Amino acid sequence: MSDAQAGGRLATELRLDDADGFYERLIDMNKGLTEQEALHVNAKLVLLLANHIGESDVLEEAMAAARAGVEGSA
Amino acid sequence: MTTYTYPRFDYVKPAELSGGTASRHPVAVVGAGLVGLTMALDLAQRGIACVVLDDDETVSHGSRSICQAKRTLEIWDRLGVAGKMMDQGVTWNDGRVFYRDSELYQFNLQDIPDSKFPAFINLQQYYVEQYLVEAAQVNDLIELRWRNQVTGIDTAAADGVTVHVDTPDGKYSLSCDWLIAADGARSTIRREMGLDFIGEVFQDHFLIADIEMQVDFPVERRFWFDPPWGPEQSALLHMQSDNKWRLDFQLGWDIDKEREVKPENVIPRVKRMIGDDIEFEFEWISIYTFQCRRLEKFKHGRVFFIGDAAHQVSPFGARGGNTGVQDADNLGWKLGLVLNGRAPEALLESYDQERVPASAESIMHSTRATDFITPKGPVSRAFRDAVLELARDYPFARALVNSGRLSTPTLLRDSPLNSYNVGFNGTGVTLGTPCPSVPVEAQYEGGDAVSHLPDALGGGFCGLYFAETEGDIPGDILSGLLDLAGADLPVSTFLVSPLQNAASKLRGLFDRLGAVTQALAAEPGTFYLVRPDQHVCARWRSLDIGQLETALHTAVAQRQSGAEQAASGG
Numbered sequence: 001m002s003d004a005q006a007g008g009r010l011a012t013e014l015r016l017d018d019a020d021g022f023y024e025r026l027i028d029m030n031k032g033l034t035e036q037e038a039l040h041v042n043a044k045l046v047l048l049l050a051n052h053i054g055e056s057d058v059l060e061e062a063m064a065a066a067r068a069g070v071e072g073s074a
Numbered sequence: 075m076t077t078y079t080y081p082r083f084d085y086v087k088p089a090e091l092s093g094g095t096a097s098r099h100p101v102a103v104v105g106a107g108l109v110g111l112t113m114a115l116d117l118a119q120r121g122i123a124c125v126v127l128d129d130d131e132t133v134s135h136g137s138r139s140i141c142q143a144k145r146t147l148e149i150w151d152r153l154g155v156a157g158k159m160m161d162q163g164v165t166w167n168d169g170r171v172f173y174r175d176s177e178l179y180q181f182n183l184q185d186i187p188d189s190k191f192p193a194f195i196n197l198q199q200y201y202v203e204q205y206l207v208e209a210a211q212v213n214d215l216i217e218l219r220w221r222n223q224v225t226g227i228d229t230a231a232a233d234g235v236t237v238h239v240d241t242p243d244g245k246y247s248l249s250c251d252w253l254i255a256a257d258g259a260r261s262t263i264r265r266e267m268g269l270d271f272i273g274e275v276f277q278d279h280f281l282i283a284d285i286e287m288q289v290d291f292p293v294e295r296r297f298w299f300d301p302p303w304g305p306e307q308s309a310l311l312h313m314q315s316d317n318k319w320r321l322d323f324q325l326g327w328d329i330d331k332e333r334e335v336k337p338e339n340v341i342p343r344v345k346r347m348i349g350d351d352i353e354f355e356f357e358w359i360s361i362y363t364f365q366c367r368r369l370e371k372f373k374h375g376r377v378f379f380i381g382d383a384a385h386q387v388s389p390f391g392a393r394g395g396n397t398g399v400q401d402a403d404n405l406g407w408k409l410g411l412v413l414n415g416r417a418p419e420a421l422l423e424s425y426d427q428e429r430v431p432a433s434a435e436s437i438m439h440s441t442r443a444t445d446f447i448t449p450k451g452p453v454s455r456a457f458r459d460a461v462l463e464l465a466r467d468y469p470f471a472r473a474l475v476n477s478g479r480l481s482t483p484t485l486l487r488d489s490p491l492n493s494y495n496v497g498f499n500g501t502g503v504t505l506g507t508p509c510p511s512v513p514v515e516a517q518y519e520g521g522d523a524v525s526h527l528p529d530a531l532g533g534g535f536c537g538l539y540f541a542e543t544e545g546d547i548p549g550d551i552l553s554g555l556l557d558l559a560g561a562d563l564p565v566s567t568f569l570v571s572p573l574q575n576a577a578s579k580l581r582g583l584f585d586r587l588g589a590v591t592q593a594l595a596a597e598p599g600t601f602y603l604v605r606p607d608q609h610v611c612a613r614w615r616s617l618d619i620g621q622l623e624t625a626l627h628t629a630v631a632q633r634q635s636g637a638e639q640a641a642s643g644g
Contacts, residue, residue: 012468019473020442023461027445030453038453069463 010061077286077316078200078357080132083207085221088239090246099125100413102237102250104224104263106130108139108199109381109398110256111206115153116402118215119533120410120606125248126216127239129223133207136358137198137284140314141392145483146399147191148511148528148608156191158205163195164313169295171477173462175302179472183480188589190511190526194392194480196314202395224262227253227377235376252409253377256398261383267374273367273437276388278448279325281361283340286318287354297477299447299462303346308447308477310390311347318357321347322389324448331361364388366441368433373426378405385433387440390447390478397436400484401429407533407606416563417630424491424631432484439479446476483508486609493628497615502595509608512589517574518581527590528608530568530583535626536604537567538583539617540596543576544569554619555580558626565603565626570596605629 016022029045030038050059090096101117103110106128114126142150142159150156167184170177183193210216221242228236235253239246255263296311310322323343325334333339340359348354368385372378381398405425411417449455464471486492486506495505503509509527516524524530537555541547547555547569556579558565569577572591574584585591594602601617602610603625612625627633 012470014470014473016470016473019470020439020476020479023457023474023476024442024445026457027449027454030457033453035452042453065464065468 008061009055009058010065078198080200081204081207083131083218083220085131085242086219087243088219088222088241088246088248090248091241091243096246096248098234099123099248099250101125101252101254101409102127102235102248103254103256104128104237105256105258105261105381105383106203106207106210106218106220107134107256107258107381108202108206108395109402110254111203111210112149112153112399113254113256113380113402113406114210114216115155115206115213116149116406117410118210118213119153120406120414121215122410122413123215124217125250126210126218127222127224127237127248128218128220131220133203134199136282136360137200137314137318137320139199139202139392139395140196140312140320141194141396141481142197142202143392143396143481144189144191144193144511145481145508146396147195148508149399149403151190152528152533152608153209155205155209158208159195159197159202160191162201162205162315163197164293164315165192165195166293166295166313167193168292169297169477169480171475172296172298172301173465174300176466178462178465178475186510186512186593188513188587190513190528196312196320198314198318199395201315224257226266227263229267229375229377251376251413254405255377255379255383256381256402257383259382259386261379263377264369264379264383267377269369269374269379271365271367271386272370273365273386274441275365275367276363276444276448277327279327279329279331279334279361279363280389281323281325281334281340281343282359283321283323283344283356284314284318284358285321285344285354285356286316287348287352288317289319289348289352299475299477301347304343306343309347310477319354323347325361335359335361362389364444366437366444368430368437370430371426372401372429372433373422378422378425380405384429385437387436388444390443391436391440392478392481393436393440396481397433397484400432403607404429404432410606411563411630418632420633421631424489428486428489428491431488432486435484436481443476443478447478489611491605491629491631492611493625494612494614494621496613498595498613502613503593503602503610505610505612507610509602509604509610510593512593513587514570514590515584515586516581517577517584521581524583527583530581531604531608533606535563535565535606535629537565537622538570538590538594538596538600538602538604539567539580540570540591540594540600541576541598542571542573544578544580546598551617551619552579554622558619558622563626563630565622603629 101124103126170180223240226238237248298309306323308324312320372384380401387393449458461474492505511526555567568583569580570583601614603612611629
C-alpha cells in the first residue's frame with residue numbers, strides 16, 4: 001500500500017510488445033476522420049481501454065498524468 | 075568553400091569504338107556510385123570480371139549519404155576498403171533527442187561492446203566513393219568507364235542484355251550476360267523498362283546545410299522536435315569528416331525553394347541552431363523531398379536493380395546507402411557461384427526473395443519515422459505531441475518517439491535458402507542473421523589479420539564447429555567435414571574452442587573471451603553453416619553430415635533428389 005502511494009500503480013515502463021507497430025495502427029485508425037470524428041473515435045477507445053484496465057486508482061493516476069501541464073483555457 | 079578536391083577520372087575510348095574486338099561482358103554495372111562500386115568490388119573478389127558504366131567523371135556531388143552503418147563497414151572490410159573509411163570517418167554510437175527546450179533521452183546504438191566497428195561512422199559520400207574507385211582502379215577484373223551514359227537497353231534476348239551507350243566519341247552497344255542497375259533514384263534502366271514504384275511520396279521539404287566550423291560539440295546524432303530556437307518543426311545535426319557538419323531543417327511543403335537555398339536565408343537558421351558567435355562556412359546547400367517506395371520486384375529477367383534504383387527511403391534512419399550496400403552483398407556471391415558454374419540460375423531468384431522483404435522492412439521503418447516527424451493533419455499531430463510530452467517523464471513514451479530507427483542489418487528470416495534450425499529455441503544467431511563481429515583469435519596459417527569472427531569467415535561457405543578439441547568430433551563427422559572442405563562447392567569448417575591450439579586438421583579459432591560461444595549460444599557439438607555473405611543459413615545442436623549436405627544444396631537453390639527431400643523433412 002505504501003509502495004502504491006509512493007510510486008503509483010500506473011505502469012510507465014514499456015509494456016507494448018511492438019511499440020512502433022501500435023503507433024502506426026493508432027494513426028491509421030484516425031485516417032480519414034475530421035477532428036470532431038477523431039475526438040469521438042478516440043473517446044470510445046479511451047473508454048474501452050479504461051474498462052479493460054478496470055482499476056479505478058490506476059485510471060485516476062493516468063488521468064492526472066494526462067492532465068498535468070495542460071492549464072485549460074475554456 | 076570546400077576543402078575537398080573532387081578527383082577527375084579519365085574517360086577512355088571504349089574497345090567497342092576503337093576497332094578492337096568488343097568482348098561480351100559477364101556482368102555490366104550501370105552507375106559508379108556507392109552501391110554500384112561496392113557491387114563491382116564484391117564480384118571481383120569472387121573472380122567475376124565486370125564493366126562499370128557511369129555518365130559522370132567524378133564522385134558524388136555533395137556529402138549526401140553520410141552515415142555508414144556497422145554492417146556496411148563489415149562488408150567493406152571484407153572487400154578491403156574499410157580501413158581508409160575508418161581513418162577518415164567520424165565514429166559515433168550515441169544520439170540525443172530534444173523536444174522544445176528540454177532533452178528527452180539519450181541512446182547508444184553499439185550492441186556488441188567488443189565489436190570491430192562502431193554503430194556508425196559519418197563520412198561524406200564523396201570520400202566513400204573515392205576510396206571505392208581507388209580500390210576498383212587497381213583491380214584487373216574491374217573496368218571503369220567514365221562519361222559512358224546509358225541511353226537504352228534491349229532485353230529481348232534470352233541469354234543476355236544489350237546496353238546502348240553514348241560517349242564523347244559517339245554511341246556504341248555493349249553486350250552482357252547480366253546487367254546490374256545501380257543508377258540511382260532516377261534510374262535510366264528502370265525508366266527504359268517502364269517499371270513503376272509502389273509506395274509513398276511525402277509532402278515536405280528538408281534543407282541540408284553542410285557547414286565547416288571548429289567546435290567541440292560531442293560526436294553524436296542530435297535530433298530536435300519543435301526546437302525552441304527555430305520556426306522549423308524538426309532539425310538534425312551530424313558531425314562529418316574534416317570539421318564539416320550536416321544540418322537538416324524541416325521546412326514544410328509550401329515554400330519558395332529558390333529563396334530558401336540562398337545562403338543569406340540559410341545563415342539565420344544555422345545561427346539559431348549553433349549560436350551567434352560560432353564562425354562557419356557553407357560547403358553545400360540543398361533542398362530535398364523524399365519518398366518511401368520500391369519496385370515490386372528487383373530481378374527482371376537478366377536485369378537486377380540494386381540500391382536507390384530499386385528502392386528509396388526517407389533519410390531518417392540512414393537506410394538508403396546502407397540498404398543498397400546490403401543488396402550488393404546479397405547479390406555478389408550468388409552471381410559469383412552461378413557464373414562460376416557452382417550453382418543453378420535459380421539461386422538468383424533468391425536475390426528478389428530476400429531483398430524485397432528487406433527493402434519492405436526498411437521502408438516500413440522509414441515511413442513510420444517520417445509519419446512521426448512530419449505528422450499528417452491535426453490528429454496525428456496531437457498524438458505526436460502527446461507522445462513527446464509524456465516522454466519527458468515516462469519511459470514507455472520514449473519508446474514511441476521516432477526520430478528514425480537507425481539502420482541495422484536485415485534478418486533474412488523467411489529466406490528459402492534457410493533450412494535446419496535444430497534445438498536452439500530462438501537463442502544465439504537465428505537463421506538469416508549475419509554472424510556478429512565478436513572477437514576471436516585465429517590459430518591457423520594465414521590467420522594473422524583475424525581479430526573478429528567475420529575476418530575469419532571471408533567470402534565462402536563456412537562451418538563453425540564448437541568443441542574443446544578436434545578429438546571430440548566423431549570420426550565420421552570430421553571426415554565428412556574435411557571432404558566438404560575440398561568439394562566443388564567447398565565449406566571450410568573452423569573448430570571454435572575455449573582452448574588454445576585445439577585444431578589440427580580443421581582451422582582453429584580460439585575463443586579466448588568466450589564471445590563467439592556466447593553470441594552463438596553454442597554448446598559442445600553445436601554447428602553453424604554460414605553463407606558467403608556471412609548470414610547463418612542452418613544450425614544444429616548435433617551435426618548430421620547428410621543434413622549439412624542438404625542444407626548446402628538448399629542454400630544454393632539446388633534441386634534435391636527425392637531421398638534428400640525426405641531427409642530434410644525429418
